[in-house]
Amino acid sequence: MAQPDNPVRVALYDLRRLLVGPDVPPRPATTRRRWHGWRSYLVPFAVLALVGLTAAAAQYLEENRGLADGYTVALGLGATVPVALAVRWPLWAWRLAYPLLFLGVVRAGPDEPWPWNPVQILGYLVVLVVLGTRVETGLALWAGAATLLPVYLFVAERANAHGVTVLVIGALLLADQIRRRRLSQRALAEQAERSELEQARRAVLEERTRIARELHDVVAHHMSMIAVRAETAPYRLDAVPEPARAEFTAIAGAAREALTDMRRLLGVLRSESADPETAPQPGLPDVPALVEAARRAGMTVTLEVDVPAEPPASVGLAAYRIVQEALANAARHAAGAEVRATIRGAAGALEVRVANDRGDGPTTAGGGRAGHGHGLTGMRERAVSLGGTFTAGPTDDGGYAVVAVLPCDGEDGTA
Template identity: 35%
Template sequence: MDRTPRLSRHQWIALDGLAAIAYLLVFAPAAVLATDVPAGVAVPLVVAVGAPVAARRLWPVGVFVVVLAASVAALALGVLTDPFVAAAFALYPVALGTRHPRLPIKVTGAIAVAILVVASVVGTPHGIWPRLGTAVLGAGFLAGAWTAGQVVRARRAEATRTAAEQAAQAVTEERLRIARELHDVVAHSMSVITVQAGTANHVIATHPTEAQKALRVIESTSRTALTEMRQLLGVLRSGGDGVEFAPLPGPSGLPTLVRRAEEAGVQVELDLRGTESLPAGPALSVYRIVQEALTNVVRHAAPARCEITVIVKGGEVTIDVTDDGRRAGRSPAGYAGADTGEQTRPRMPPDRARTGHGLIGMRERVLMYGGSFRAGPRPEGGFAVSARLPLAP
């Protein structure tokens, strides 16, 4: 980031004032020494040429007209010895503020070069035709000042346009990030709710206690999901109302996900190492990757066994989520709906079903940090998700 301090408008005007004083100090004595022009005429002309440039940022067009007229008069009387330096200095802010010039920058630049080349042929202020040489050089200086102003204006406009595009892109990326977060929240929560609702429906007549337990899980999961959705959707608002949202989830929130998955029939072993010092960005990605992987286990393999390992070591985060892929027609002991004798509906084989936006979202999160991602069936059965996220040094 550029931390160079920039001058204020008043400071630039003060510098223009110093430039005007310097011009007068250099060229006023030469005007007094002019043999054929009285000092009473020469000095006011030089002052009229140099003094107005101090206000060139305040009234660009007016100052340029005054300075150019005074320069032409001074040249005609033989008082002006410089090639319209003050006029070119006054023309620069005029060019800088002109948004729709009639001539493109390449044309004015070519004109400036051509004039300067012609001036070198016609003569210099000390050549055979001093005044003509000064006039030609002055025209070249004016064309050069106009071109310089237009170039700077074009660059500033391009910088402004680029900044606006970057800001719009940042907004778009933020909205996409929020959409991805909402997808993860909704997908995980609805998977748990769907499983528990099905369980409650099957056992409500024979095992009302288990049905009540499933309904409590549905209530808790839905409340948590609504809280997270309000938090994410609040970012889309204009803000400024003093509302503070809870911090985004990280590895510390994984035990809650594990508890919900266990209530949905997945026996989970969670192993976290060194995750306490993770930055906010990688911490959120770890949480969402594990959440999505665990959601897939609940949706496609429950009841099953699942192992989750998150290790921070050697400047990277390693995430491994594996399951044994079991899905039986009868729920295991300890799972809401056990011993009901109800048969589950035929389903697609778990390993073939785990495709779509979930895996794509996990891969995008990993690639955002320049990491690696693998997901697929295990040779011994079940499914495995493995991700590596490098951490910034």
Template identity: 35%
Template sequence: MSFTSRPWHWSATVWVPASAASILVITLIGTRFAALDQPTARPLDVLGVALLVAGPVALVARRRFPPAVLIATVVVVTVYLAAGFPFGPVFLAPLVALCSAVLAGHRWVAYLTTAAAVLVLVVVHMLRNPGALPLAGAAAWVAVLAAVIAACEGWRARRERLVQAAAAQEQAALRRRSDERLRIAQELHDVLGHHVSLINVQAGVALYLMDDDPEQARSALTAIKQSSRDLLREMRATLGVLRGVDTEPPHHPVPGIADLGALVTDVRSAGLPVEMRVEGDVADLPPAVDRAAYRIVQEALTNTRRHAGPATATVLLVYAADELTVQVEDDGSWPVWAGEDGGGNGVAGMRERAQALGGSSEIGPRPEGGFRVRVHLPVPARRDTGVGR
């Protein structure tokens, strides 16, 4: 494992004991020099040095046991001062322990322990100096502690915001990956369903006419070859996106409404009579709406060929100012409709395409017989091309 892949390991095993050792050195040396100006204090002996060492040493465990370490350092300092030893930088260890407890989220333990420590130290000071009420000193320490706690709370809040932002980014990335998988699954379903259905029909025609009408059989085989070529091309483009290997733009444009004429021709050649009508002023569409409209018509016609039996179909596109309506209906004899949840993957895919664009769908049997797919797709700020006027 490389060094750069273990920053947290380095922080936990080196930084924590190194910082505790630094505080120990500062405490010992600083207290030694501070004692020179306190002739009435108890001279540092083995007990005093042991107490000075105990607080910084306890800081080694502050990441695992923040409240316990805070209480331990406060008790050590209280005993040290109550024993009459000289003042000095003995409060460094409790301050660091206080910060660790607040940052770890043990806020109330830290607040109560700090308040109790201030009261006890005031009492100790009054016992060591009878008749002296350290109001100024106590106020100064309270101000220092308030500033330290405020800084720790600010740092903790910032760290929590960073964690929440990272979690939100991860969730957004998961949603994007999920949406992309769903889009690719829909593309594969529509592409496979359409082309494989055409190939199956044309293969049946070729087998049936092989002996009696070789020329018609040849036309069916030619249609099979073309459908298989289109299938392979679209499969390669879709799987290339899934693998992430296609860094160049696709050589063939994504199918859209402009390709519906070729789609209808293929469906007619497979034996399903189809009429196509366009109402309203034809205009440019956003790519997502253009692709969704094509796929919805493709899937609806594929379902008609599979389930409607002998039938005729009608494809209707209605352009409005802020909406495109796509309707595909037939007059076939469909099996019993299984309801909203029983329409199979194709119906679910059409609904999902509409919902993803903020549109709506009406899919089900017609009262007069047959089946209807009607989808409304919102089209914001379309630019009129004048085509079809």
């Protein structure tokens, strides 16, 4: 409900909130955590103090007013229970303590300087101060004005009533200053946190821009040179055989495809608000073409695909990238080896296995003995991100195998 603009309506709105409105929200988690370490010590001490004050108030009422035990206990609890409630529910604590200002004057003797017992006076002042530190100024003013009503009704000495008025006003002013200081500190902390987050975001964006610049200036430049040299090589060489011409054409096509992927990556790196990639991503149906390209590059690759149904797009993309990286590793680390790629689907999962024999190169397909790249790490991250598993290691015949199991039933919430 929006707060009205008219001053009279604002005052009435604050009064209604004080009497029947919802209590103030709990303190921020940071404030609660600040006292968490002391809670185990403060709570028992506070409980003992409240029990002692309740007994003291009951004894005072019994000795000075001759009230029955039940009534003295009720008034004693009424003087201390609101103090305990004020920690979490200051409005409800005040609503409980205020009516007791009228009930607590029963049988007040002429020898008593105040018509309330000392514990009730102290407890009510605590509740009033706590309320002033937690609610808006308008609600605190209404609570203070309401407090003065029983004071001027039941306090015989006007000088004492005027002194209580000054005391209430001073307590509310102090509480309001505490509230404003707390709000100011909280606003400063939030502003500092926003500034830190903005600085971190700017640092990340600057680092991404630097990486994009390096990729563009170094990698993209060399890939462009490879594409150009591969396309012009048949014209610069004499009597180029047709297989070699086709190989140069394949190299140029692969380089330009890599440049296209590089441009997409650079666009994402340079702008954190870049539109999501809408270009079609490769999937399981594109694996045969990938294997065929590896064969044209001179690799001996066999492919076996036994998938009853088309897997989700994310699973198909992961399978394609794992096969792609595994074939690249085999070509780089096990030259001349025979590579076997197997993709099977069963029991709600897709199993991707790429293995090679011992090759002519110095290491195996995954670079397990000498490689220091990110191929295995990338394959493992793709599998784990879908809730699957990934293993890689040497085989008994001296080769190397990578195996990824990717769930296809969507239980992980991704596939």
